[in-house]
Amino acid sequence: MLIKSKLFLSNFRVPFVPIFLLFLSIFLGSCGGNLFQLTAKKDTTEAVYQDMKVALNNLDYDTAISKALELQTKDSSFYLKCEKIDGMKICPREDLAGAYASKCGLNFVTFVSSLTSSSGSPFLFFMQKFKSVTITPAMCYEAQKVIETFGADSTSRTTEQNLFMAILGMAKMGTYLRDAADQDQDGSADSTYDSCSSDVDPNTSAKGISEEYLRQVVSGMGLVIDNLASVTAALSGGSSALTALETIKNTCGAACSITDPNSSSFNPTVTRNLLKSSDQGIETSSGCTFPCVVCL
Template sequence: MTGFKRTLILLLSLTLTTSCGQPNLLTDVSETDSDEALFFEAKKKIDKLEWSAAIDIIENQMSDGYAAQVDVQEALAGAYAGKCGFTFVDIINGLKNSSSTSIFPFFMSIFAGNTLDTSACDRSISIITSFGSVLQRTNDQNLFLTILGIARIGTTLGAKLDPTLDGVADGVYKTDFNVCHNYSGAPGTNTATDGWPPANPVPPAPIDPANPLSIPAPAAAPNRSITDTEAKKVASGIGIIFENMSALAAVLSGGNSTLTALQDALTQCEAVAGAGNCTATNVAAVTPELLYTIRVLMDSSAMGFGTCTPGAAPAPPAPYDLNDPSYCCIRLKPPVP
């Protein structure tokens, strides 16, 4: 090493390590209030599962321009997902190891024991969707969005049907909880806004769309039921999954039972709601047909909480046998074209 190089290194070392209260050459890059330093601190908070602290740093302390960067927004979405009540790795591992085909109870079970914050999940979804369409987003972003769709379903159902947070719907189906109707009154009342007005036909009885009195009103409201708003969130959650199915398939094997069940669910959904009508990714895009279909699927034995078979009931105005347990949500009025 030349004398000049040794001298230069010595001078730099002395300059960089000088104290006595004087600034050194690293002062500018070590400032704790720079955007870079704040982002580093936010990621440390995320690593410690301190979601709200990380969110506060990104949303309230960084400059708007820096916070808008994709990598920062991805971190923000991750923080909101954590605040919602899940971690990405846990769900992926759960999907890989699951043998369940009942997708709605399974998605709810993933969040057993977690404190759920559905609004945080919604915020995470809005951040990822702001990156653009399926083709504009990266495969990793689409996969993360798929997991968020599962989280939207699981947290929405869990918040209403599983108050004990043990991962299982509490009580007896149709007595203590119900996924079929939008009850507007107190438990024990017949006040569902989506049922047909009461009548007493002798089953099987024909349905006359011009005469809604031909179908009885829903049974008395249970303690817990899924409202239309909640059912639309479930519908948009599964729409997100359907839209990004290829990203999920890339990390799950072809024989994965949950992936197979989701593919079957898409087929059954389109059989009822129509091809291309099952990929609504926000509540506002959920049509009456899709809302009806999601309630039917949640009531089914294959993928939901009930014992019925989707498609067993004939379409109006063919006869309905109101005593046939194979009919899903039999007192839920189908949308009339």
């Protein structure tokens, strides 16, 4: 499969040590002696940014996030910058979003490369992509909020930012579902898990998924749909998972198109029934039966 577009590759957990060496060679070549001046002056904006980039390339995402937030406080105009200077892209917010996404558990290159091999339920496929991966689902939402500072929807952002958001949406779906439904990390929903239940009490044997997690899962789906053109353009072949998401969206409409987890259009009943489905969800049985509040 050909990946036509590469987004913020230095921001993600990429298993190639030479990337760090490449970064240093580019930085040294473009900055010359100024590099050592910047490192000597640790309190300058440029030095903080350089520390953040080095942390990213060392896969030290906690430090990268800390430095980006320090930069935001120290020099907001520099933090908001997103442009090329002497052939080098300076975009702290993209860097911060990449660090958050990596903390969430997303390996961009590996994930995109797996999309054309997708089959079956998209929810299950995305959940399985995070089997045996260290995840912090909330970090995916932090990454989303950062990219949304460039624009609330796909029409206001660059193609690369939209590709990032589409992949991030898949990661949101996968990490939140894995955390809720696949505690033993075998790639399938645990026998004690029930999508129809909101019970997440660790002291009970049966486990469900909270409304907070449901909102993140369905808003992740909305991010994919909103930015579908960008991710489709990045693949040389089709993806059955993406095709299935379009089918689901056409069936359930606005409830499956939200990108804001706090949206009033969120429908927990629709979302729980989607997950409790053998062909579209993550379980082997289908359908939820909820007690009625007012029975006629």
